[in-house]
Amino acid sequence: MGELSNNTEEKVLLVGCKLFETSEERFRYSMEELASLTKTAGGKVISTVFQNRHSFDRATYIGKGKIEEIIPLVEELEIDVVIFNDELSSSQVRNLNSQISARIIDRTQLILDIFSRRAKSKEGKLQVELAQLNYLLPRLVGQGHSLSRLGGGIGTRGPGETQLETDRRHIRRRMDEIKEQLKTIVKHRTLYRERRKENRTLQVALVGYTNAGKSTLHNRLTKADALEEDLLFATLDPLTRRLKLPSGFQVLLTDTVGFIQDLPTTLVAAFRSTLEEVCEADFLLHVVDCSSDDYYNHEQTVLSLLDELNVKDVPILTVYNKRDNMTSNFIPSEGIKSIIISALQEKDLEKLLKKLEEEIIVTLQYFEAKIHVSEGKLIAKCSSSAIIEKQTWLEDEESYFLSGYVSPDTSIYKQLQEFKV
Template sequence: MKQQEFEKVILVGCQLPNDDDMRFEYSLDELASLTKTAKGTVLATVTQKRNARHPATYIGKGKVEELITLEEELEPDVIIFNDELSPSQIRNLSNLTDARVIDRTQLILDIFAQRARSKEGKLQVELAQLQYLLPRLAGKGLALSRLGGGIGTRGPGETQLETDRRHIRRRIDDIKDQLKVIVQHRERYRERRKHNQTFQIALVGYTNAGKSTLFNRLTEADSFEENQLFATLDPMTRRCILPSGFTALLTDTVGFIQDLPTSLIAAFRSTLEEAKEANLILHVVDSSNPDYFNHEQTVYKLLEELEADTIPMLTVYNKRDEKHHDFVPSSKHESILVTAFEEEDLQNLRQKVQSLMKESMEEFKVCLPNSEGKLLAQLKTSTVLTELSYEEEKDCYVCKGYIQPSLSLNSQLRNYMK
């Protein structure tokens, strides 16, 4: 018998006084999108306004009864709560319902488990899952036998949930040791890139803003792109050639999200460090999303936490062709409105990136003799060349442009400065 691909889901949200209606609605819409990404079908949504979440059951007693009735009627496989539940809330709700009970954090972890491709990505997901699981082990009892194969149970779930805490702690230490080695490798790559003085650009943004699509169009790479949350999990770096012929390195990073679980920020810190090492950050914002402003603020907040908020930034408002009717550029940085599928827009973006790069560079003018063909080729890829002409009288090439002050090429050029 063929296994059912999509699981049936009921969503549950609790609106507190500091959540305005619109933000609360967006939060539930996002939960529904996350559920769809995790291969779930939303059957119904239960919401309640409360001054505080119920310490034992998240929602009030009456709402719990309503949820139980709805469960009997719809027979869902999973009930997903819009906030992180405490271990006791999960235990109490699991005892009251037949369906699996998971929270927003577990759902995000599950999607990450689906998306991880690299060894590092898989280890980071497993680490975050085990750290989430550890305090929730006690007293789960029979609920564990219900887990397996569906939303919120991918990754290490099926094999390690029933092991004791000591075993999980040992596994956590083991993963941390493996990640340390991988992080050291990554740092060596970074050092090499610094030594080669390559200009580095990082693409950051809210999940599903279109970063991977832009990344593919700007670099002709084959990063996974789809209209899904967290389509990209592992960072990817490719060369990006700008209008002058200058070659920069462009890195696609994991999408940010509101209320990203702390354990995930910690687990993916080394992946997001790519943004911290950049010379320029391209902050991609989905202009078609009605909640684009909050998405922008979420990214700023996370960049601040990563101590990457002082790096020069260009805000790229993407999906120009579908932009929301209330959209107004709100970035505190320079911005550009594009669609990733228009070559003219991409060319304008490359031009804008190039002009921003020039601000952190020094101007130069040299006269290179005919014999310096190799140096001329280097100038074309390692500097922003704005003018190149041949002077017959002096039998030399006159080159004007911009160069990174730290570039070792500078010392070679000094001999030919005009």
């Protein structure tokens, strides 16, 4: 399915169902996020409809009266797509399709659609296809009616119509193929990571809610050229660059896919290998957008997803970003290490690098060594692979006295032991 051209924005009607147990605030943020996701997918929100209920209608998600309200609205406003704020079952989609003339998609399909547009690497594309097939498999029954309407647009990218119309066996076979290909890619990445670990470059991963400013921060710190957009899920493929700290010590900084509330489990599973970069990190920078009214929920969502990924005992520095637009109700969380910055301010970036170095020092081993001038290679290596606190030239001995911090897992640590004072 081809992508929409920029000038053919599809007209979208958003539909949400607020259960009585859900707070007004959480529901509002969820609907605002759905609107942002729609914008990212190239749609234009024309109108929004929502209903308060004790539980979702098993047959049609919303009640009969609401559907009767939507039918003329779709005609009047010439709506192309109706997007529902929760995941719909195949029978709900079928029943809604039989009454509403516009294309029906749900939140999961919308996210998959964005992933389909954004993924650039081979791994990213395979992960998306796997997630889409995973989503489609239980929904194959009753796809016929909606397939007859597919003509490109939001919710239709990725596996084409012919793939959807083939039987379950074919889709399962394709899923197995993708899993094998992903295993190979993950294997290669694991080997690459092990090589990095042998040379023991410290790994720092940027994590955070989607659109918190991770890519902007990554670019400003490493002078890289990752995609920077004010859109949800702008980054899907992990990007790693070298980062020099104030002392000259070098680390690897990885930008990762953004986290999101109520991320469908099929997506967490499909993107687990992309998020492995997070699991392997020595240090995490948790970026939180303090200009968002919903910053606290975003922060908690990321922490609970890290928990799901079993990321434990990894030091975290919380970076409250976008301080220039900070919301009036912002209060930093207590009991955590944090810093408030704007990724666009050079002085703030310097402050962040200094703070990051201080936090990394805590995880390293202190050393003192006297190294003869003939060991030039080792002296040079110390400046990038260790944090040097003091360096003194001892003229009588033609040696350098060095003191500082180094990771005990590195080869340089073993070498420095020979020159220990």
